[in-house]
Amino acid sequence: MKTAFPFSAIVGQTDMKQAMILTAVDPAIGGVLVFGDRGTGKSTAVRALAALLPPITAVKGCPVNSETVDACPDWSENTQSETHERPTPVIDLPLGATEDRVVGALDIERALTRGEKAFEPGLLARANRGYLYIDEVNLLEDHIVDLLLDVAQSGENVVEREGLSIRHPARFVLVGSGNPEEGELRPQLLDRFGLSVEVRSPQDIGERVEVIKRRDAFDTDPAAFLAAYAAEEARIRDAITVAKARLGKVTQDDAVLTDCAALCIALGSDGLRGELTLLRSARALAAYRGDPAITRQHLRDVAPIALSHRLRRDPLDDAGSGTRVARTVDSVLA
Amino acid sequence: MTQEAESWHRARLSIALLALDPVGLGGAVVRMRASPMRDAVLTELQAIPLPLKKMPPNISDEQLYGSIDLSATLSTSQIIVLKGFFYNSTAILLTMAERCPIALAAKLSLELDTTDKHCLIALDEGADPDEGCPPALADRLAFHISPQGRPTAPTPLVPAGTPALDPAGVSLGEDALEDLTQLAVQLGIDSLRAPLLASRAAKAHAALFGRSVAAFEDVEAAAALVLAPRATQLPQDEHDDTPDTPPPPEAEQDGEDNDTDTQQELPDGDMLIAAVKAALPPDILGSLVPAGTSRNAQGAGAGQKRKSNRRGRPLPSQPGRLDGANRIDLVATLRAAAPWQPIRREQRPDVSGLHIRSSDIRIKRFQERSDRLLIFVVDASGSAAVSRLGEAKGAIELLLAQAYATRDHVSLIAFRGTEAEVLLPPNKSLVQTKKRLAALPGGGGTPLASGLLEARAMVDAGRSKGLTPSVILITDGRANVALDGTPNRAQARTDATRCATALTATNVPSLVIDMSNRPQAGLKDLAKTLQGDYIALPRADAHKLSAAVSASLDAR
Structure with missing residues (x-):
């Protein structure tokens, strides 16, 4: 495996980086969708995120990374009871993955050699308590999307096939990336993502050159490059850990809630998921910045990434949904 | 050379x-x-x-x-x-x-x-x-x-006896990186992978020629090999000092070093561009499309084809493996295994029954055609009613009969008065469509923009249901009601053009039928905006109209 490019060395792309940090602070926000052109560093950022996530405590050998021995599913027949610290799992779900690989299936190896009926967990099990990353998410086949929609909502994977009847927890942060030119995302799946960001190649030559320089330095000598950014990486990682601990202490008054609702009404976003995500991500941002309470400024900062994918599409507005959100934010929070 | x-x-x-x-x-x-x-x-x-x-x-x-x-x-x-x-x-x-x-x-x-x-x-x-x-x-x-x-005949690339070095040990100056990045921008290459790959190519080129520090020739070769084939626009001349992207504000704070930098690099940049120009493919101009106009010419004669191993029209079965995703073609599998039975029986006399090996397995394949959806957008305004709404209705009925024969889905949108209305959501019922059509009254203004907008919504809805939509617009082209429902001829025209552009963005094949007494130049332009065909119907009857439409749709 290649070593991942350090997160802190990514030039620009502040929206994307902020969205990822916010989901790391509060996984309940519900994932990030990154839409942008090829070669803008979408996948680099996701893979870099893994290094920033605080490690989790899990039972050794548990296929679903359970925290305690009691939480281990029976079917895993796991006899180990020690726990260990392991990095937060970041699992890739490749396009064209079969249903078997995603939800898990009968363990053919054991069925054939020992004649036993056993369950072989799939990608959803491995992603429990971690991240599930889908590159080119807009090209994902419909039957896999249907599976994901249900599991992402319920946090539980139910397998009823080949004589198996098994359920296991599958709580994960969904991270998707894609190129909008190649296809649209179904609105149901779009809605499951908490935040969405649009990335584009930096338009400033200086910034582009900086990207190339850093990448070139990284490719030439990864170890030295990682060492140079180790301090900055550690700083962000610590800040995330501190923010996680502080999350519950951030307060908000009713005025903030009113603002959330007013924004969502003005934008015409369906359901209440918009308000909830807006509030959660504003809280995560306040925690990350070390502020004691949510203010309008926090709402202003997270509104574009929390709401832009929840608007009804207006084919006549070329400005893009990000601009529309910004406009509404300005008028509502004036 | x-x-x-x-x-x-x-x-x-x-x-x-x-x-x-x-x-x-x-x-x-x-x-x-x-x-x-x-x-x-x-x-x-x-x-x-x-x-x-x-x-x-x-x-x-x-x-x-x-x-x-x-x-x-x-x-x-x-x-x-x-x-x-x-x-x-x-x-x-x-x-x-x-x-x-x-x-x-x-x-x-x-x-x-x-x-x-x-x-x-x-x-x-x-x-x-x-x-x-x-x-x-x-x-x-x-x-x-x-x-x-x-x-x-291959000519030696490097002078004989040049030892190739390890590319990893070659160093490339920062200004070379800057040159390559800048050049990529000038050539309209948005992906940042291109300049990165070019820099690696420059290092490899230097290594090939036995240089441990990359020289200008190496950068030049890399630009020609990696960047030129990706170019989407010809490099602008450096002499007119106005780059087409506005200079970002961040550049201003360190504007001074930037200026000196570019001045130093100008000759390099020019020579690099020359190197790339020489390597551009000869047909580059033809293949360069102005941004936003690229558009796949998808046939409208039938729905888009999709390979599928579950449903659709059967295709010949293929050797394959049973991986849970596809279905076995039992007859073809047996047929493939049949000739080998005597030999296999001799090899394994202890096994009774059929001898089937994994190489015999044949997999079913199907080709699924997504259904076609014809969206009729009909002008029922007063001006159209005067000319020949009746004829248009007759033509649509004939088209409907054809659509029924080919099991197409049909949808009907009418616009009159202040806004458009979906008379019939996509369905296959001929009777219902005919009823709605016959009951379609005429009169009022021409809210063309609103009709086009409704068509676009229908295109999206149809696509999300797996249909392949085509739009047929039947109008006399005198748009006089703006999107907000106010009678304002100028605004109505602008709105119509905007809505047409929005519809074009969905890449849907379209056809404009002009049913006014004299062909309207405005409608021809509208057809151009829609990138669709235009048919004028000066004194045509329903049969002619229907023939023209089927000819236009099937020709693609």
């Missing part, structure tokens, strides 16, 4: 660089039809120091990632694991890359991104400009090789 010889020289140079740094450069797209010329290129590819392995575009996941060999495991009752394609470090030769499914392209991209052991050669046999190697892959491969004409 002639242009052809030049292109062969570039191809050979690309391969020589690839041989030095196969993994770092990612690989190459070889865009040539199968021919002795391509064989010549393939022979040269043997220079890559990795085992060359062919990968067909319909490779299964098990072959890619490795899996249990079911039949071997069963017969030996020991687990036999097949090693996947990705297990060893290889130079992957992807044949028929233009047919490569997006899913496979995504898996290959993932593998190239996360591991450091493969090099990919995509053999692209695309005949049309819009048929080719998936862009996600092409973006990750440094070279795009498509030599023209017959191969020339």
Whole structure:
């Protein structure tokens, strides 16, 4: 495996980086969708995120990374009871993955050699308590999307096939990336993502050159490059850990809630998921910045990434949904 | 050197660089039809120091990632694991890359991104400009090789006796990186992978020529080999000092060093552009499309074809493996196994019954055609009613009969008064459509914009249900009601154009039927905006109209 490019060395792309940090602070926000052109560093950022996530405590050998021995599913027949610290799992779900690989299936190896009926967990099990990353998410086949929609909502994977009847927890942060030119995302799946960001190649030559320089330095000598950014990486990682601990202490008054609702009404976003995500991500941002309470400024900062994918599409507005959100934010929070 | 010889020289140079740094450069797209010329290129590819392995575009996941060999495991009752394609470090030769499914392209991209052991050669046999190697892959491969004409006698690339160095040890100046990045912007290459790959190519080029520090020639060669084939616009002349992207505000704070920098690099930049211009493919101007106008010409004669192994019209079955995703064609499997029965029985006299091996297994394949959806957008305004709404209705009825025969879905949108109205959501019921159509009253203003907008919504809705929509607009073109319902002729026209542009963006095939007494120039322009056909109907009857429509739709 290649070593991942350090997160802190990514030039620009502040929206994307902020969205990822916010989901790391509060996984309940519900994932990030990154839409942008090829070669803008979408996948680099996701893979870099893994290094920033605080490690989790899990039972050794548990296929679903359970925290305690009691939480281990029976079917895993796991006899180990020690726990260990392991990095937060970041699992890739490749396009064209079969249903078997995603939800898990009968363990053919054991069925054939020992004649036993056993369950072989799939990608959803491995992603429990971690991240599930889908590159080119807009090209994902419909039957896999249907599976994901249900599991992402319920946090539980139910397998009823080949004589198996098994359920296991599958709580994960969904991270998707894609190129909008190649296809649209179904609105149901779009809605499951908490935040969405649009990335584009930096338009400033200086910034582009900086990207190339850093990448070139990284490719030439990864170890030295990682060492140079180790301090900055550690700083962000610590800040995330501190923010996680502080999350519950951030307060908000009713005025903030009113603002959330007013924004969502003005934008015409369906359901209440918009308000909830807006509030959660504003809280995560306040925690990350070390502020004691949510203010309008926090709402202003997270509104574009929390709401832009929840608007009804207006084919006549070329400005893009990000601009529309910004406009509404300005008028509502004036 | 002639242009052809030049292109062969570039191809050979690309391969020589690839041989030095196969993994770092990612690989190459070889865009040539199968021919002795391509064989010549393939022979040269043997220079890559990795085992060359062919990968067909319909490779299964098990072959890619490795899996249990079911039949071997069963017969030996020991687990036999097949090693996947990705297990060893290889130079992957992807044949028929233009047919490569997006899913496979995504898996290959993932593998190239996360591991450091493969090099990919995509053999692209695309005949049309819009048929080719998936862009996600092409973006990750440094070279795009498509030599023209017959191969020339190879001339030595480097003076004899030059020792090739390790490209990893070559250093490349920061100004060279800046030059390459800047050049990529000028050539309209948005992806940042291009300048990165170019910088690696420059290092490999320097290594090939035995230089431990990359010189200008190396950067120049890299620009010609990596950047030129990706160009989407011709470089602007440096002399008119106005770049087409507005200078970002951040540049101002360190504006002074920037200025001195660019002045120093101007000659370099110019020479680089010259190098790239020489390497641009001859048909570049033809293939350059102004932004926003690229559009696939999808046939409207029938729905888009999709391969499917579950439903649709059956195709001949194919040898394959049972991987849970596809279905066995039992009859074909038995037929394939039949001739071998006597031999197999002799080999294994202890087994009774049929002897079926995994090589006999045939898999069912189907081709699914997504249904066509004809969206009729009918002008029922007063002006249209005066001319011939009746005739238009008759023509639509005839079209409906045809649509019924071909099991197309039909939807009807009418616009009159202040807004458009969906008279009939997509369905297959001929009777219902006819009833609604007959009851369609005429009169009022012409809210053309509103009609087009409704059509667009219908196109989106149809697509999300898996239909392939086409839009047929029947109007006399005198738009006089704006989107907000106010009677304002000028605003109505602007709105109509805007809505037409919005509809064009959905890439839907369309047809404009002019039913006014005299053909309207405005409608011709509208058809142009919609990138669709235009049919004027001066004194035509319903039969003629229907014939014209079917001719126009089926011709595509």
